[in-house]
Amino acid sequence: xxxxxxxxxxxxxxxxxxxxxxxxxxxxxxxxxxxxxxxxxxxxxxxxxxxxxxxxxxxxxxxxxxxxxxxxxxxxxxxxxxxxxxxxxxxxxxxxxxxxxxxxxxxxxxxxxxxxxxxxxxxxxxxxxxxxxxxx
Amino acid sequence: xxxxxxxxxxxxxxxxxxxxxxxxxxxxxxxxxxxxxxxxxxxxxxxxxxxxxxxxxxxxxxxxxxxxxxxxxxxxxxxxxxxxxxxxxxxxxxxxxxxxxxxxxxxxxxxxxxxxxxxxxxxxxxxxxxxxxxxxxxxxxxxxxxxxxxxxxxxxxxxxxxxxxxxxxxxxxxxxxxxxxxxxxxxxxxxxxxxxxxxxxxxxxxx
Ligand SMILES: Nc1nc2c(ncn2[C@@H]2O[C@H](COP(=O)(O)OP(=O)(O)O)[C@@H](O)[C@H]2O)c(=O)[nH]1
Ligand SMILES: [Mg+2]
Numbered sequence: 001x002x003x004x005x006x007x008x009x010x011x012x013x014x015x016x017x018x019x020x021x022x023x024x025x026x027x028x029x030x031x032x033x034x035x036x037x038x039x040x041x042x043x044x045x046x047x048x049x050x051x052x053x054x055x056x057x058x059x060x061x062x063x064x065x066x067x068x069x070x071x072x073x074x075x076x077x078x079x080x081x082x083x084x085x086x087x088x089x090x091x092x093x094x095x096x097x098x099x100x101x102x103x104x105x106x107x108x109x110x111x112x113x114x115x116x117x118x119x120x121x122x123x124x125x126x127x128x129x130x131x132x133x134x135x136x
Numbered sequence: 137x138x139x140x141x142x143x144x145x146x147x148x149x150x151x152x153x154x155x156x157x158x159x160x161x162x163x164x165x166x167x168x169x170x171x172x173x174x175x176x177x178x179x180x181x182x183x184x185x186x187x188x189x190x191x192x193x194x195x196x197x198x199x200x201x202x203x204x205x206x207x208x209x210x211x212x213x214x215x216x217x218x219x220x221x222x223x224x225x226x227x228x229x230x231x232x233x234x235x236x237x238x239x240x241x242x243x244x245x246x247x248x249x250x251x252x253x254x255x256x257x258x259x260x261x262x263x264x265x266x267x268x269x270x271x272x273x274x275x276x277x278x279x280x281x282x283x284x285x286x287x288x289x290x291x292x293x294x295x296x297x298x299x300x301x302x303x304x305x306x307x308x309x310x311x312x313x314x315x316x317x318x319x320x321x322x323x324x325x326x327x328x329x330x331x332x333x334x335x336x337x338x339x340x341x342x343x
Contacts, residue, residue: 005291005299006262010272044244045187046228048156074156076228082185082216089190107156122331124225128160128250129327131221135320 043092045078047108049099056103067094071104157226162323163245164215164231165270166255167263171283171313172231173215175255179319180217180229187216187230189241212238214245219323227323234267242270251277251326255313258282258291261299268300277330279307281322305329 051071056064066084081091098104164172177184188211215231230245232238246252252271256264264280271278282296293308302308307325312318 003289005258005295007298008262008265008268008300010269010301044247045230046159046161046248048159050155076159078187078214078216078228078230079185079218082187085188087188087190087211124158124160125250125327125331127158127225128221128227129324129331131225131227132219132320132324132327134221135219136317 042108043077043095043106044108045076045081045088047077047095047106048074049077049080049095049104049106050074052103052105054102056098056101059097059101059103063094064098067091068098068103071098157224159226159228161228161230161245161249162326163242163249163252164229164255165234165242165252165264165267166283167234167257167260167267170234170255170257170260170263172233172255175253175281175283175311175313175319175322176215176217176229176231178314178316179219179323181220182218185216186213188213191241212241214241234263236266239266239270246271246274246276249276251279251330253322253326254278254280256280256282256296256300257285257288258296259285259288261296264300268302272303277326277333279309279322279326279329281309281311281313281325283313284310305332 049071050073051068056068063084063086067080070080070083077088077092077095080095081088084091086094095104095106099106164175166172173184190209191212192209212233214233215229217229217231219227219229221227232242232245252267254264254267254271268278268280270276280296280300280302282291282293284290293310297304297306297308300308307329309322309325311322
């Protein structure tokens, strides 16, 4: 039997409230790793990090070693967090420490930072199109 | 001459710029059980990964964020996948839960994203409404991919488009989220859609 599909009503504005009646409000935690708080604004999930080869002077601990061990090639914050099985916000703190001591270098892709939206860049889109086609 | 060896072609101030590939991201959104994890895993070249974000939940009726008593911290998992497109380009996929209450995560995730795939299951089409609302409201380009489950009634793309009240230029495609080739076709339809966009420029003007 064919059932009619439910119909979406276009929402009146771009900013419907972030409320879930059942669960209550959800916000980002202010918290952080090991009781410390530090700004992580310069890292997002797509920030790429890579080991410089310099030893992390003054930083010790298995978490730092594991993180650094994953960064032999450029790798985004989201992938590091997934592989070390730590929440992204905690991973960002560890990565920031490693950048601060020179063991890692970081770059937020221009595609993921301010500036013209990447969808306006034809050369980039064509490279993506080409790369995807090669996988078929 | 010795000094030639000291020449460094890299830009001052951004010495590592040439050692990072250009990374682009695509979001995969949709309701619970629609096939997001399956989709990301099928198209990704790495085993599916899960990135967790901490979220703090404030009890219903609590408005004061400084009152710690009524907060509980939980995690939300995002699927993460990678497609290396060539030596200089890599595509990352983020599968994100679709409910309204996770929109604050999408704010960060959608920042700088190429675009999004909204997965839809016609047995529960309303589950994708929130994702469509989000991307439509923010002008983020997206395609709708109907993940066809066995046993579901087959609806054509035009029926889905009408039910979702989509703008005519937004692609609606059918897919099998379990198959890499099918998922890759969905991503291709997104990129083709982006390439057809009127706001597209060729090379940035020198300024
Ligand atoms: N038959 C069929 N099953 C699917 C398909 N895609 C996903 N599934 C199954 O549907 C269930 C939910 O998929 P999952 O990817 O976990 O959904 P998510 O909640 O959106 O991440 C899993 O058991 C999948 O194996 C599909 O195209 N066809
Ligand atoms: Mg899932």
